[in-house]
Amino acid sequence: MTSSVTVRVPAKVNLQLSVGPLRDDGFHDLVNVFHAVSLFDEVTASEADTLTVRVVGDSAAQVPVDGDNLAIRAARALAARAGRPYGANLVIRKHIPVAGGMAGGSADAAAALVACDRLWGLGLSRDDLREIAADLGSDVPFALLGGTAVGTGRGETLSPLPVSGRFHWVFALADGGLSTPQVYGECDRLREAAGQRPGWPALSPALAQALRDGDAKALGGALVNDLQPAAIMLRRSLARTLEVGREHGALGALVSGSGPTCAFLAESEVHARELAISLAGAGVCRTVVGAYGPVPGAVLV
Numbered sequence: 001m002t003s004s005v006t007v008r009v010p011a012k013v014n015l016q017l018s019v020g021p022l023r024d025d026g027f028h029d030l031v032n033v034f035h036a037v038s039l040f041d042e043v044t045a046s047e048a049d050t051l052t053v054r055v056v057g058d059s060a061a062q063v064p065v066d067g068d069n070l071a072i073r074a075a076r077a078l079a080a081r082a083g084r085p086y087g088a089n090l091v092i093r094k095h096i097p098v099a100g101g102m103a104g105g106s107a108d109a110a111a112a113l114v115a116c117d118r119l120w121g122l123g124l125s126r127d128d129l130r131e132i133a134a135d136l137g138s139d140v141p142f143a144l145l146g147g148t149a150v151g152t153g154r155g156e157t158l159s160p161l162p163v164s165g166r167f168h169w170v171f172a173l174a175d176g177g178l179s180t181p182q183v184y185g186e187c188d189r190l191r192e193a194a195g196q197r198p199g200w201p202a203l204s205p206a207l208a209q210a211l212r213d214g215d216a217k218a219l220g221g222a223l224v225n226d227l228q229p230a231a232i233m234l235r236r237s238l239a240r241t242l243e244v245g246r247e248h249g250a251l252g253a254l255v256s257g258s259g260p261t262c263a264f265l266a267e268s269e270v271h272a273r274e275l276a277i278s279l280a281g282a283g284v285c286r287t288v289v290g291a292y293g294p295v296p297g298a299v300l301v
């Protein structure tokens with residue numbers, strides 16, 4: 001048995017988030033193109049008799065350190081699967097914005113699964129880990145997989161998408177988070193008020209082609225997020241943030257997932273740096289980070 005294991009896990013941005021009609025079970029059918037970017041949390045699992053978690057980093061105070069922490073829930077689910085009351089001290093080094101629409105909690109859950117599997121010497125297959133991940137939340141399986149993939153159903157059925165090259169991104173991080181269920185609720189409310197009946201969502205052929213070709217300009221034009229109007233409704237300032245990015249030549253600008261992080265696609269690494277400076281200078285967000293994608297999912301370091 002190893003005494004300490006560290007796993008690095010990426011944030012995601014949704015390149016396409018198409019939200020179908022509300023189902024009877026309260027979920028929506030989605031077409032969700034996930035793209036893993038080089039903005040990472042790290043989870044270290046060390047030997048211990050009980051399960052504990054500690055979070056370090058700027059936004060640590062916003063993350064629960066009890067049984068609600070998704071990394072703890074993941075470790076518990078893994079121990080239950082193994083049929084033994086394993087313990088571990090988990091330390092999360094948090095860089096992914098909390099409640100920012102970049103699936104940071106899901107990322108930590110995926111990292112905890114990989115770390116504890118190794119710490120406890122279980123040797124589960126990726127398929128087994130994916131099954132446990134899917135029970136923890138619809139974004140967790142993607143954090144294990146990484147790359148670029150399309151999720152269907154609630155987002156948990158994943159197929160990798162072919163991508164050429166690398167895309168350069170700038171993320172504008174906002175103060176405070178947005179609640180994902182609240183954003184979905186607002187999306188339903190806006191649609192009902194407008195008398196809109198959403199159709200069955202499908203993967204955008206233009207988006208898939210742009211990814212295959214490594215064509216940033218085409219990708220910028222094909223980005224779509226059905227949750228964006230709802231996120232803007234709940235946080236009006238996001239409209240201005242997106243506008244500033246577009247004014248400075250972003251090839252695409254959209255709210256990431258349920259927000260409030262905004263994602264901007266740049267022409268190149270140099271352009272990403274310029275765009276980041278412009279966004280920071282305009283005072284339309286708390287802070288700005290650059291990243292590229294796609295990157296692999298949760299990996300041992």
Ligand code: ATP
Binds near residue numbers: 068070105108259
């Ligand atoms: P998504 O994009 O999947 O909707 P998100 O990025 O908007 O998620 P998270 O950062 O995953 O949001 O956090 C959502 C909530 O989950 C937070 O408000 C936080 O209280 C809780 N949470 C539980 N565990 C964690 C964790 N390890 N890291 C971050 N948040 C966590």
